[in-house]
Amino acid sequence: MYVGIDVGTSMVKAAAFDAVGRQLAVESRPVGLTMHGGVVEQDMEEVYGEVVAVLEALTSAVAEPVELAGLTGQGDGVWLVDGEGRPVRPAASWMDGRAHELVDRWLADGTFETVFRRTGGAMFPGSPGPLLAWLERHEPKSLDAAKAAVYCKDMVFQRLTGAGSTTDVSDASMPFLDPRTRTYDNRVVELLGLAHRRGLLAPVSDPVATAGARGEGLPPGTRIANGPYDLPACALGAGVTSPGDGLLIVGTCLASLVATTELDLTGEPAGLYISTDRPGHWLRAMPAMVGTAALDWVLSTTGVRHDEVDGLLAGTPPGANGVRVLPYFAPSGERAPFVEPRLRAELTGVSLESSRGDLVRATCEGIGYAARHCLAAAGLTGSLAVCGGGTRSSAWMRLLADVLGRPLRVVEGEVGARGAVLAAAERYGVPLDAEVWTKPTAVVEPDPDRAAFYARGYEEHLDRLAGARARARK
Template sequence: MGLFVGLDVGTQSVKLVAYDPDSRQIVASAGQPLDLAAGDDGSREQSADWWVDAVRACFGRIDPALRARVVAIGVSGQQHGFVPLDRSGSVLAPAKLWCDTSTSAECDEIMAAAGGARRCIELAGNPILAGYTASKLPWTRKHRSQAYAKLATIALPHDYINYWLTGELWMEHGDASGTGWLDVRTRAWSPAMLAATDPDRDLGACLPPLVDAATLVKIKPALADELGLPHAVQVSAGGGDNMMAAIGTGNVVPGVLSMSLGTSGTLFTYADHPVVDDDGRWAAFCDSTGGWLPLICTMNCTVATEAVGKLCGFSTKEGDALLAGTRPGADGLLMLPFLNGERTPDLPNGRGNLFGMTASNLTPANLYRAAMEGALYSLKNGYDALVDAGLRFEAIRLTGGGSQSLVWRQMAADMFGLPVDVPEQAEGAAFGAALQALWAVQRSGGDADLSALAAAHVRLDPRLATHPHAEATAAYAPVYQRFLSHLDAIRPLYAG
């Protein structure tokens, strides 16, 4: 059948995988790191050119003979980013990213204009949280007025890469639901939420058309020549990184819980109907298969462990080894690891907090463990909301960089009291993008069952399976309650 390429345009890097569905093997992969422009005001930005250059570099590392066999490309992109384009398709300003909290005031302004957070949920299924695309528009109007005046098209990161590949602009429902403007119940834009964002401008006219998840568009011939690809290569609809990771972990039927441990932490599950919470305890997103994807997102996961490693002068791989001599609860040391502000819980102005320090427990090993535990406690806080809503899970499917760490796997299994499985393909988002492209091509030739395709191609690695230890699960329970108590105590400090 040829090869199917998945591209994941993340925050830290761009990753490429080339998948052979006949042999069911990744036959080539490449990655390219990305810079991040960070400001003290919480801003986190990247140049769209950096993504393009990184994609070029990744293709350049793939054998020309393999590039000549590519049939289709799927693109996964970090969600919520804002790429402003003028009428010619040129980028007007740096892209503000999902982890940008400089627009938290604009979140409040939009929700106030719409009638409050609950009214936003009634209108579109979600409140406007820190990082969502909607808040970046009024911020740009205030701080980059010339760019806002020239704005003709609002693109998300994966939309922009699709545009670079094909010359065409579109959005698909999964990534679009992360803007804050999509009514996830009807899968259509909410005029009221667009008007609350800017009452003086028709933002709907700036949004690309919404397309079906199985859409295919041909690559630009000149770009195909540049990248060494056939002119017949097609680009699938693609989607947000969480939506693609859902496909890449086989999370396309109800009952599967995926956990991604990367820069951010996420939990998500498939639903065949909109799953909206009146209190906004989770993101009520669409997925990139025609279904829905209730999702928990934290903004501080490996960010916290990497910061501790940097502070103490060791790598995260060395940090895992350090934990061999520690116990659940880090000897009383407790971290709320909100280094980038936080989305779950909703504390965009939050900062990291360290509690329970004594002369004996303040060691690099305990500090590293407290960071790791704090990141998972934040995810468990969101998980509890999903369970409260009646959702039930038998196991966790783990992806992201943390999935390759036995310490992360065991801690997740123990803390959640669930077995942890790890797909063979560690790059869940890139692999999911490749599978979406494969599904779209198969569907263009007739019916194609995505759940059957995922069952056939998403394989679990039995060597990485991890089971909870009852003693550790019991030990984490009171520490988690302490985490929740400290969370309640610090909320007023960062409420404004």
Template sequence: MHFLGIDLGTASLKLAIIDEQGRERAASGATYPIETPVHGWAQTPVSAWWQALVDAAAHLPSEARAAVSAIGIAGQMHGVVLVDAHARAVRPAMLWPDTRAASLMDAWSEPQPNPVAPGMAGPLLRWITLNDPQAVAATRWALQPKDWLRMALGGSVVTDPSDACATALAFASGEWDHALIDRLSLPRGWFAPCCANSYALAGTLSSEAAHALGLPAGVALAAGAADTASAALGSGLTHDGDALVTTGSGGQIVVLSSDEPTPARGLHRYRTATGQWYRMAAMQNVGVALETVRGWLSYASWPDAYRDAFHRDAAPTNGSKLSFLPYLSGERSPWMNAAARGGWLGLSLDDTRGTMMRAAFEGVAFSLRAGLDAIRANAHASGGAPVHRLRLAGGGSVEPRWRQLLADALDADLEAVSCPNVGARGAALVAGLATGHWREADLPALAPPAEHVASPRGDTALAARYARFLDLYGRTEGWFDAPF
């Protein structure tokens, strides 16, 4: 008995098959581009998602595929797929980095259950109703990405609380806010019924999809979960206060909560795959900022960049006053400032590209700390568990010196999760829950191993530079939004 997890990400799709003991038996993946036909747009044809799924499935061993008894899906949050009455996509899927609706945010006056961004389903659908009447006339369903994929596999047209609560069209609980939907002049009939949880059964794999993927027809399909909720589950977060930091293109800090968190500006409070809650700080400029800086400084490889940045001659203790704001594309948590911008301040004739690269690493680490501090303050105010230890995941978190800087900046112990496919693993666990093979009480024992990789060293000089970083952001916060 095997369980297949599908992780439909922004630029790639990952698959993982786990067995009845929760051990990973096979994994694969495929990538696809994000299209930007107009400045500020971010979209992908759903045909690219389907082809990626077919290609990735073909790289899984046939014997592992033949043993699959249920499928779970994790999907990128916030975006939306419009389909007609025949389940055909009306237009390419619109994705969370999309900013075409940035001028339409006035419909979401404060307070909101969660911060609202232009790339969420609500603003994107408002843009559609104002700008694309043909799409409006053709649309039967407005689906979240993972819900479209489950439908394409032969499943039911439903959603789940972990995805619905992040659309800017629902209450924090995940139930649709029909009054808001009506006020935006969006048809109520566009929105799929919401299941009780992510592991509700939601149809079976069609014979056509089974043939395309080399899987048994008729296997169970779970409703599935938002990618962050799935990654938290796949990383082993199960108890109140369990925390995860991910460092991909952006960064996320997720902390589980048994009770509904109190609202806080700049923080999200979303539902987990199992009906709990989590606080989340979402930072836009982590890997994308570091990769951009590496290009600016003409480093041919990451090892070269790490070598110079963490060489003793680049250490700020050698007299450099250099600071770096990483907000190259605005920022979400904790500032919620789309106009924020980045750059170095404090350059001197003595600085080198090594000191500039080191300042960039510190600036990104400090931006993550600002998000974590917001979570800590919110948790403290509401009696939540303190955060002194975080699991660490993400492709940009393997360099030991970078891990140590993160531990020092976050003032927390870091434990690296051994599983590279936490989103797909979480989706596979949801499939096992859906069929009754596991119960929620079994989940702690199914957590992947995590190796302790760094502890904070109580670096007082780093703490002073963090205070300087916060002061620098505060001084420039309104500057980039001011007219020339």
């Protein structure tokens, strides 16, 4: 069997596949997040412990030898480790907002734009540059104690294999990597006041690093490949590799990706260009801060269960009886397709006559409008695949097809883990048929009348968003 490991923000998963990509089994464990005052952190020992636990459960459940394993996980944030890959402090999550004042300053003085023009990455508070700069100002002893500032999957790879600290071009893309040379841009490091911390940046392994397992969770000697991180891994797992084709990941993060061979560093600085395993090929990424997390908050607040969502969507008309949601719930504001650290969610059109269904539908519509905005900015011209936890709701998929006004190639299952296996197979020279592995499970067509309705609603969404952004800057 082939094992894909996906170390997510709220869930750690391991999936087993056979040689033609059939998903044999999945094991998962939740991992915690601590949130207070804009600070969002994770316990690295908990994360690693749950990785080992899911691997042990998976290899016990499927009595087949492991041919190889691919590793992926959440991107951004700062995971400070010592020489053995062990934490020197809790991991700062990509959702962390403590560095927003630094981002505000860099937006005002031109540093933000300069970095984007050099690297194609628009910094946000939870990206490594601002977080490292914040730690330098407020926790320099943590940086002194660290051997490397890595990313989530890199910490796991080091612990599973005993290899040294390393990362790959996809994780390194934000915000220090020059996408043309695929090496760190030392001028960017200097601009962020981190020149004397340059040694903390993990060496970039291009292509991704490989090593054998030490025996925790996987049999000793099992071949493991590290990377790419979850967004490009999902693109691989969904078969999004041809220029112009796109992927929408409806997960905790609402991520829009479009494959491209064109590197355009003009225009409004937002999102990033993710370097892939093929030089000259990038993913133009617009990873919005809040996806299913926004819906989860609304469900929790209104007391709606997840299994009630489809029924509520079916029982509420398009437009949600006038209720509107701008779904920018993240403590660190928004990062795509624009950067607005102080932007917050807005709920309008609510009255005593509004129902729970109205609130749920308005939230799903708002997330759909945000996705449409991101995909347009990313340059989508071809087909669109969709994956993530949101695909489990058939009603939401129909709503998304209508809001986006295009067919959706739904790819179910553990798509990130699937992509991690395909990346590992490429690295080890194992012949797997990527077309067979990435075949969609369904195609959802939009309804023409509802699509026309939502096209008008999208223009209204952009108008409301412009007002909200203006208020956030005051």
